[in-house]
Amino acid sequence: MDNRAIGIFDSGLGGLTCVAEMKRAAPAEDIIYFGDTARVPYGTRSRETILEYAAQDIAFAASKDVKVIIAACGTVSSALGDTIPDNGIPFFGVVHPAAQAAARATRNGMIGITGTPATIRSGAYERAIARISPDIRCIPTACPLFVPMVENGITDPDDVVVQSMVERYLEGIRSSGADTLILGCTHYPHLNEAIQRYMGDDVTLISSGAAAAMAAIEHLKANDGLAGRECGTVRCFTTDTPDMFRENAHRFIGGVDLTVEKVSVDTLSDLTRGRT
C-alpha cells in the first residue's frame, strides 16, 4: 500500500481526460495534476522546445513526492520516445499504453493514428506498434485544429465546422479501412462523438489518456502500490492563473472537486537550471 499521490501532467487541460479515467478506475488515489496553461499548446512547437518544456514539467512533478508520473500528453510522450526520466520514479507516457490497446483491439491489422503535428512527425506511435506487431499497418494523420477547437468548445457533432474538420483529417484513415483509431492527443476524446459518427460504429476508438491511466493502475496493482483510503483528492498546479484553469477545467472534468494553485514559468525554468 502506498498513499503517496500520482503525478499527472499535460501541456494544458487535455490531460484531465486521464485524471477523469483515474478517478473512475481508482477513486482512492490522490492526484497531483500539472497543466502548463501559460504555454499550451505544445503540439505545434519544435521537438527541441517540447523536450525543454517536458524536462521542466517532469522536474516539477518529481518535486512533489509522487509514486508514479504520467505524461498525459501525446506530444510530450512522442517527443520522449523511449527516453525515461532519470529520477527513479516509475514513468508512463500515453504512446505505449495506447499502442498496446490498439494492437489488442484491431481485427484487420490496420490502425489509424491521430495526433498533433509534433506527435505525427515523431513517428512514435508507429514505432511502438511495429514493436508489438510488425505486421500491423498504421495510417497516421496530424489534426492541428482539433486542440484549439476543443479548447474553444467547438465539439458538437452536428456543427458543420466539426463535421468538416473531422472529415478532412480522417478521410484517408476511413478510406484505408482501418478498424481501430488511436486518439493520440488527450484533447481528442472531446470529439469522440463526431469522430465515431464519421468513422462508423465498427471502428474502435482508443483514448490515449485513458490507456495511460489504466497502465499506471496495473503497475501499481502489481507492485502493491495502490492507496488504502476511501476517496482521494485532486490538487492542480497551473502556470497561468488558477481562475482561468477553473473556468475551463469543468469542460474536461465536470463534477470533480479540485484545488488549483499557481506555479510560475520562472520557477519551472529555475528547476531545470539548478537555480532557486
Next chain:
Amino acid sequence: MDNRAIGIFDSGLGGLTCVAEMKRAAPAEDIIYFGDTARVPYGTRSRETILEYAAQDIAFAASKDVKVIIAACGTVSSALGDTIPDNGIPFFGVVHPAAQAAARATRNGMIGITGTPATIRSGAYERAIARISPDIRCIPTACPLFVPMVENGITDPDDVVVQSMVERYLEGIRSSGADTLILGCTHYPHLNEAIQRYMGDDVTLISSGAAAAMAAIEHLKANDGLAGRECGTVRCFTTDTPDMFRENAHRFIGGVDLTVEKVSVDTLSDLTRGRT
C-alpha cells in the same frame, strides 16, 4: 536621419503583417522582429501572464538599440492600455492607431471590433475610440478560432469552415449595420477576403498592424528619424527554432529576405529578473 532599426514584436508570426506594411511604406528601414513562437498564442491567456510576457518582449526589443518599438500584437497592446514602457524609446501599440483609422473611416458612427478573447475582454479598443469620439458605437466580438485557423493555413474564402466561423463570429457586427471593422489582431488580415465577402464591399476593414506601422512612420517623419539608406534588412529573433519560423513565415511575408536567430525563453526571463 536615424539609421537605427525599428523594433517590432508579436506573440508569434502575426506581427509580420506589420513588417510587410513597413517594408512597403518605408523600404529603407532596418527592422528587428521578435516573435515569441515558443509561447504563442497570447490571446487566450490571462492578463497577468500577457503582461509578464510583454515585459520580456519589450525588454528584449529595447536591448537591440532600436529607435522605436511597435507591439504588433493586439493582445499585448490591449493589455498594456495606456501604460507606456519606461525605457525612453518611443512606443506604438496597435490599438490607438487602429482606433484612429477606424474613427476616420466610419460614416455612420458604428465600428465593429474583432480580436482575441483577451483583447475583447480588455475593452481597450472601445476606450480608445470613446476618447476620439464618444458618439461612435462599438460592437466588439472575440474570435478565438481565427488565430489557429490562420496559423494552420485555413483561410480560403471558399472553405466551408472559414465561411462558417466568419459568419458565427461576425453575424452580430454585420446585423448591427457597422460600416467599419477593426481587425484587432495582426493575424486577421489573412482572413481579409473571407471577411470582406461576408461583410460586403461597403464595409471598410482596418488592419491594426498596418495602422501601427503607418503611425510609427509618421512619428519618425515628424522627428527627422527615417533611415537614409536605399534598402533596409529584416532581422528576426524567435523563441522556438529558426527552422520552424522560416517554415511558417512565408505564409505571412512571402518574398521578403530575412535572417532568423534563436533567443531562449530563459534569456527573456532573466532579462526582466535582472539576471544574466
